[in-house]
Amino acid sequence: MLVRVVLLVALATASMAAAASESCPTNMELGNPGGSDLTLCHDGYAVGYSYQHKIPVWCAYWIERETVDVNVERQDRFVEHPQVPKQYSSSRSDYSKSGYDRGHCAPSASIDYSAEANQETFFYTNMFPQKPGLNRDMFGHKGAWGYLENEIRDWARERDQVYVISGAHVGEGAQTIGDGVRVPTHFYKVVISPIGPEVIAFWIPHKENAKYEVVSYLTSIDDIERKTGLDFxxxxxxxxxxDLESQIADKLW
Structure with missing residues (x-):
């Protein structure tokens, strides 16, 4: 927890921080990125959910060295969130036979230090449609999303802790599955190490088996904000x- 202070000393004012982070004091220290209809706070992550698209547009969470290798059994019970009105919630039927995975915004394998925290990653408010060859880096798939999730856990081991903001963008020509669940055209990951601080960011097309192309997805936070309209x-x-948002951290990679 002490290392986080390094990242937070430059907060504009204490009152602003309290107002923006009131609902999620441990997962929204840099503020609410915006762009969502509902912000939900869980033990291991915060998430911004879109009623229009029925997917999360962003999520934010910490990964820490002391818990990254505390791995409870994957809970794997997908449930609708009780705070989301039925007409705006995605569900199992939306994904059934769609050909898309229920991809996690906040990863189950990064938030598995307790059964309760892990189960909260299986709310449908944390799911977006992803092609299997993007979501998975296993079983014959070489997915960029799954690969980066593993890499980020390694960075947390090396740097004590990292703060991650991940999400999805519904761009032009986006498809729909089920009852109005939009398939993102792009995804992104922003990773911040309080030491330095250092940042690295990726803009990821919805493309399969591109694990070895991730270096070409490196970008700046400014670029992601321009494309999504969010403020991280x-x-x-x-x-x-x-300064942080203009960097393209190719040397870190």
Whole structure:
């Protein structure tokens, strides 16, 4: 927890931080990225959910060295979130026979330090449709999404802890499955190490078996914000926010 202070010392004001992070004090320290109809706070992550698209548009969570290798059994029980009105919720029937995985925004394997926290990653508010060859880095698939999830856990082991903001973008020509669940055209991951601080960001097309192409997905946070309309570091001082968000961290990779 002490390392997180390094990242947070540049918060604009205490009152702003309290207002923006009131609902999720341990997973929204940099502010609410916006763009969602409902913000939900869980033990291991916060998520912004879109009623229009029936998917999460962002999620935010910490991965820490002390818990990254505490692995309870995967709960694997997909459930609708009780706070989402039925007409805006995705469900099992939307994904059934669609050809798409129920891809996690906040990964089950990164939030498995307790059975309760892991089960909360299986709410449909944390799911978006992903091609198996993007979501999985196993069983013959070489998915960029699954690969990066593993890499980020390694970075947490090396750096003590990292803060991750992941999400999806519904761009032009996006398809729909089930009852109005939109299939993202792109995904993104923003990873912040409080030490430094350092940042690295990826803009990921919805493409299968592209594990070895991830270096070409490196981008800046500024670029992702322009494409999505979100604001990932609204509580940082402008000078630090501008510096971190303009970087393309190819050397870290």
């Amino acid at each position: 570091m609204s509580l940082l001082e402008d000078s630090q926010e501008n």
